[in-house]
Amino acid sequence: MSEYLVDIKNERLSFFTPAGEVKALNDVSICLKEGEVLGIVGESGSGKSVTAYSLMGLTAHPGKLIDGSLYFNGHQIETMSDKEMRKIRGNEISIIFQDPMTSLNPVYTIGNQIAEAILLHTDKNKAQAKVRAKELLELVGINEPEKRLKQYPHELSGGMRQRVMIAIALACEPKLLIADEPTTALDVTIQAQILELMMELKDKLGMAIIMITHDLGVVASMCERIAVMYAGKIVEYGTAEDIFYEPKHQYTKGLIRSIPRLDTKEHERLVPIEGTPVDMLNPPKGCPFAPRCDACMKICLREMPPVTNFGEIHYTQCWLNQKEEMEKGAANE
Amino acid sequence: MSEKLVQVEHLRQYFSAGGIGKYRKYVQAVDDVSFDIYKGETLGLVGESGCGKTTTGRTLLRLYEPTGGRFVYDNDVIFDVEKKQYVKMLPYRKKMQIVFQDPYASLDPRMTIGDIVGEAIDTHKMAANQKERYDIIIEMLQRVGLNSEHANRYPHEFSGGQRQRVGIARALAVRPEFIVCDEPISALDVSIQAQVINMFEDLQAEMGLTYLFIAHDLSAVKHISNRIGVMYLGRMVELADSYELITRPLHPYTKSLISAIPIADPKAAKESSRIVLEGDVPSPLNPPSGCRFRTRCPYADERCAAEVPEWRELEKGHFAACHHIDKCN
Numbered sequence: 001m002s003e004y005l006v007d008i009k010n011e012r013l014s015f016f017t018p019a020g021e022v023k024a025l026n027d028v029s030i031c032l033k034e035g036e037v038l039g040i041v042g043e044s045g046s047g048k049s050v051t052a053y054s055l056m057g058l059t060a061h062p063g064k065l066i067d068g069s070l071y072f073n074g075h076q077i078e079t080m081s082d083k084e085m086r087k088i089r090g091n092e093i094s095i096i097f098q099d100p101m102t103s104l105n106p107v108y109t110i111g112n113q114i115a116e117a118i119l120l121h122t123d124k125n126k127a128q129a130k131v132r133a134k135e136l137l138e139l140v141g142i143n144e145p146e147k148r149l150k151q152y153p154h155e156l157s158g159g160m161r162q163r164v165m166i167a168i169a170l171a172c173e174p175k176l177l178i179a180d181e182p183t184t185a186l187d188v189t190i191q192a193q194i195l196e197l198m199m200e201l202k203d204k205l206g207m208a209i210i211m212i213t214h215d216l217g218v219v220a221s222m223c224e225r226i227a228v229m230y231a232g233k234i235v236e237y238g239t240a241e242d243i244f245y246e247p248k249h250q251y252t253k254g255l256i257r258s259i260p261r262l263d264t265k266e267h268e269r270l271v272p273i274e275g276t277p278v279d280m281l282n283p284p285k286g287c288p289f290a291p292r293c294d295a296c297m298k299i300c301l302r303e304m305p306p307v308t309n310f311g312e313i314h315y316t317q318c319w320l321n322q323k324e325e326m327e328k329g330a331a332n333e
Numbered sequence: 334m335s336e337k338l339v340q341v342e343h344l345r346q347y348f349s350a351g352g353i354g355k356y357r358k359y360v361q362a363v364d365d366v367s368f369d370i371y372k373g374e375t376l377g378l379v380g381e382s383g384c385g386k387t388t389t390g391r392t393l394l395r396l397y398e399p400t401g402g403r404f405v406y407d408n409d410v411i412f413d414v415e416k417k418q419y420v421k422m423l424p425y426r427k428k429m430q431i432v433f434q435d436p437y438a439s440l441d442p443r444m445t446i447g448d449i450v451g452e453a454i455d456t457h458k459m460a461a462n463q464k465e466r467y468d469i470i471i472e473m474l475q476r477v478g479l480n481s482e483h484a485n486r487y488p489h490e491f492s493g494g495q496r497q498r499v500g501i502a503r504a505l506a507v508r509p510e511f512i513v514c515d516e517p518i519s520a521l522d523v524s525i526q527a528q529v530i531n532m533f534e535d536l537q538a539e540m541g542l543t544y545l546f547i548a549h550d551l552s553a554v555k556h557i558s559n560r561i562g563v564m565y566l567g568r569m570v571e572l573a574d575s576y577e578l579i580t581r582p583l584h585p586y587t588k589s590l591i592s593a594i595p596i597a598d599p600k601a602a603k604e605s606s607r608i609v610l611e612g613d614v615p616s617p618l619n620p621p622s623g624c625r626f627r628t629r630c631p632y633a634d635e636r637c638a639a640e641v642p643e644w645r646e647l648e649k650g651h652f653a654a655c656h657h658i659d660k661c662n
Contacts, residue, residue, distance in 0.1 A: 043522040157613045187381035187549065189610045192593035196609055214523055217595025221602035240599040258527035259597050260556035265576050269534070270556065272527030276492050 006032040011068035022280045024050045026232040037209045039219030042229035043277050048212045052178045057085040073175050091121040094169035098181035100161035104153040110164050111149030117171040136167040159190035180212045228252050231278040231288035238314035248316040250293045338543050339370035345401030346392045360617050362388040364567040375544040377558030379551050385567040386547045390513040395422050427457050430504035434516035436496035440488040446499050447484035453506045473502040494525035513545045555579050563587045566625040573651040583653045585661045586626045632657045
């Protein structure tokens with residue numbers, strides 16, 4: 001037994017494409033307690049979705065888990081069969097996808113789709129499932145639930161569809177909710193509604209949330225812990241305060257610096273991260289961020305940096321911090 | 334103040350949505366929008382999806398036939414629907430260009446980058462011979478941070494940020510004065526967005542460009558624009574200097590829009606109080622009577638349903654359209 005709800009250790013996952021092996025995840029470790037909110041931020045292709053999907057046993061062909069252990073709520077995910085996986089998926093662990101337009105089935109009514117999850121995982125009959133579906137719609141703040149149950153996805157707006165997705169995900173009161181860019185396709189005012197709803201439901205139902213996003217603003221307001229991913233690695237991990245006020249990795253610093261600020265009067269030039277994201281088919285040797293890093297040293301191009309710890313939670317993988325730590329150590333001696 | 338380059342008056346754009354005779358329905362995409370853009374200025378246009386900001390940009394370039402209104406560019410009337418006055422667009426296409434939102438869909442996959450940029454040069458007969466044409470292409474590519482070896486490659490070989498650069502090079506090729514930037518950064522990764530924004534600023538300084546910068550990301554728009562216009566369901570609700578608009582918004586919609594932006598600062602995010610709007614944007618097929626924001630507005634009353642609020646200058650350079658400016662401030 002583990003004290004954590006989720007405990008991913010040293011996960012390695014690759015996609016074996018015709019063009020070669022893509023190391024999508026390279027030594028990723030994540031742990032999460034019950035009721036906690038973890039944010040995973042990173043650019044497209046950094047492996048944030050793959051991490052979450054692998055926890056649900058949803059790694060798509062030609063992806064393959066190579067190494068590591070994935071523990072979730074008493075289950076060892078990597079050893080489970082598809083049949084066993086199906087029992088916990090949608091039941092103990094649920095997911096909301098990015099695009100509510102494509103993740104609902106257009107030919108079934110909303111009621112049908114919510115009831116499907118309930119009928120599959122509980123011994124409720126159809127009538128009871130319908131009652132529960134109505135309750136769920138009320139829970140996610142949809143008015144006139146009776147009417148909505150009979151409607152099809154195309155009759156609802158984007159924000160409503162995302163609420164329906166959340167209702168489906170919560171049907172069996174999961175222990176863990178994975179939200180994969182839940183608001184990226186939505187407008188800001190609708191995004192505010194959905195984020196508020198998620199936090200409310202978290203407090204009400206006491207579930208843990210893994211929030212995957214590229215928007216630093218979203219994680220700042222929602223998450224207790226944040227993991228910053230780059231090229232299949234967690235380059236920095238810490239509490240929201242650690243990440244925003246004391247970022248240690250050059251990539252995290254760059255990300256925070258490159259956000260345009262609303263509250264400045266004088267025009268300030270943005271400080272972008274130069275270069276382009278890594279080509280995952282031919283990742284650079286050493287630290288993957290080295291070619292874009294403004295503090296790149298010789299060793300960065302040769303070897304992957306080890307983990308540097310700052311306190312109990314906060315850690316980063318960067319040679320620069322390693323160097324500073326060593327200098328500090330030398331000075332102390 | 335420098336002179337006005339763009340003057341838009343009462344612009345209207347309706348799209349037919351089926352039905353016959355008096356039952357014919359229209360999507361009122363843009364309704365009675367007026368604004369000016371001064372030379373060398375950047376005007377930002379923000380709003381939620383479906384508010385008509387993209388349609389405004391495209392109608393100005395006559396990519397859609399305008400339903401109503403008047404557009405004056407550099408003292409030439411481009412169109413005046415009332416007087417049925419329309420100008421031949423080809424010479425003006427050289428002056429006005431557009432950068433599209435989706436860098437994946439807006440480049441022809443079968444053309445090389447060189448030909449994509451060169452097409453406009455051919456259309457406007459800007460190059461006397463092949464050598465000259467090639468030189469212009471290379472110059473444009475270099476301006477946007479690409480180089481000559483990229484000219485013979487195809488779009489699929491580029492990343493999103495690079496493709497957007499190609500789209501910008503194509504717009505610049507004819508040496509325009511005015512560029513409509515239609516959500517040029519929304520499809521890009523965060524770390525790349527800052528690069529492209531900086532490039533827009535550099536190009537503006539070098540070539541004296543005027544931008545209409547359309548985006549839904551208010552913080553990016555605030556960064557690049559001198560003034561910002563906020564649209565809601567086809568109408569302009571507020572327009573002001575960008576710092577003024579962010580710090581002292583007058584219209585209730587602008588207020589909620591600003592407060593809805595997630596702040597990338599955990600402490601500030603916890604302290605700030607969000608105004609979360611109820612409900613969704615109504616359909617532009619059947620917009621609410623009077624003020625279009627009234628269905629979601631916390632201050633709405635009978636008057637808002639009966640009368641369309643007047644677009645007025647409340648303070649110097651600060652326009653808004655609302656009956657209850659005093660009540661909500």
